[in-house]
Amino acid sequence: MTRTTTRAPLPAVGRRVLTVDRVTDLGPRLRRVVLTGADLDEGFPFARFAPADHVKVVLPDPATGRVSLPVRTAAGLRTPEGEAPLVRDYTVRDYTVRAWDPTARELSLDFVLHEHGPAGRWAATARAGDQLGVMGPRGHLMFPTGYPFYLALGDETAIPAVARLLDELPDGARALAFLEVDDAADELPLTARDGVEVRWVHRNTEGSGGLERALRAWAPPAGTDWFAFAAGEAGVLTPIRRYLRHELGLPQEQVDVDGYWKQGTAGLDHHGDHVGSD
Ligand SMILES: Cc1cc2nc3c(=O)[nH]c(=O)nc-3n(C[C@H](O)[C@H](O)[C@H](O)COP(=O)(O)OP(=O)(O)OC[C@H]3O[C@@H](n4cnc5c(N)ncnc54)[C@H](O)[C@@H]3O)c2cc1C
Secondary structure (H helix, E strand, O other), X not given: OOOOOEEEEOOOOOEEEEEEEEEEEEEOOEEEEEEEOHHHOOOXXXXXXXXXXXXXXXXXXXXXXXXXXXXXXXXXXXXXXXXXOOOOOXXXXXXXXXXXXXXXXXXXXXXXXXXXXXXXXXXXHOOOOOEEEEEOOOEEEEOOOOXXXXXXXXXXXXXXXXHHHHHOOOOOOEEEEEEEEOXXXXXXXXXXXXXXXXXXXXXXXXXXXXXXHHHHOOOOOOOOOEEEXXXXXXXXXXXXXXXXXXXXXXOHHHEEEXXXXXXXXXXXXXXXXXXXXX
C-alpha cells in the first residue's frame, strides 16, 4: 500500500510504428483506435493503477500517410541521423494508454474527436490500415494504492485516464468521478463496480464552470483520507486545483492535477505549470 504517487522510469523508451486494426465510436465525440503491428511483438509496458500513463503519438505525413519517428535533440524533434527526412515538422501529441491486451497484442487509445487540431482531425478519419507512430511511455506514474477513497475529475480528454482509475482501483476502495461533457449523448457506461459512482456534468446546459460547481457542491468523505486526480483543459482546472489544495486543504501528495490541453495552444507541453502551483 502506497500513500504517494511514484515514478517508475522504464529502461528504454519504446519507438513503434503501428497500424490501425479498427476504430470504434464510444460516443459521438470519443473514438477508440485499436493498434497492432510487429512492433508490439515484444509486448508493451502496461502497469496496473498507473492510469495517467501516456504515449506520444506521431501523426503520419499528411501527403504520404507514412510515419517517421523523430528523436529528441536540444533543438527539438529531429529526424534520426542517417535517415532521409520524411516530414518537415513532426506532429506529436500525448494520449493515455487506455488498454493493452497482451494476448491479442493490441494497444487501445481513445481520441476526442474535435476539429481544432491535427490529432483530433486524424482520429476523425482514421481507418483500418492507417499508420500511427507511438513513442513511450517513458515510465509509469504509479498512483498511491493506500487510500480508501479516490476522487476523479475531468473533461472528455480525461475519460480514458479516469476510466482506468475506476477499472483498476485498489481492492475495497471507493471512488467518485465528475466528468464534464457536452450533453447526455456523450455519457459512457464506465463502470458497474460497487462503491464507484460517475456523475456527468453537461456543459451545454451548465455553461462554463460546471465542473467546479459540481465539486464545490460535493461533501468530501468525513474522517477518511482520500486522493484526488483531475485532468482536462488547464484553465478549467486552475480553480479546481486551488479548491482542492487550499480550501479543502488536501496535502500536495494527495492531489494530482494535470492540464491535458489548453484553449488556444497547439501541442501543449503538459510538463509546464499550467494549473498553478502551491
Ligand atoms: C498526459 C496526457 C494524456 C492525454 N490523453 C488524452 C486521451 O487519452 N485522449 C484525448 O483525446 N486527449 C488526450 N490528451 C489531450 C491531447 O493531447 C490534446 O487535446 C491535444 O492538444 C490534441 O492535439 P490536436 O493536434 O488535436 O490539437 P492541438 O494542435 O494540440 O491544438 C490545436 C487547437 O485545438 C485545441 N484543442 C486541443 N485539444 C482539444 C480538445 N480536446 N477539445 C477541443 N479543442 C482542443 C487547442 O486549444 C488549440 O487551440 C492528453 C494530454 C496529456 C498531456
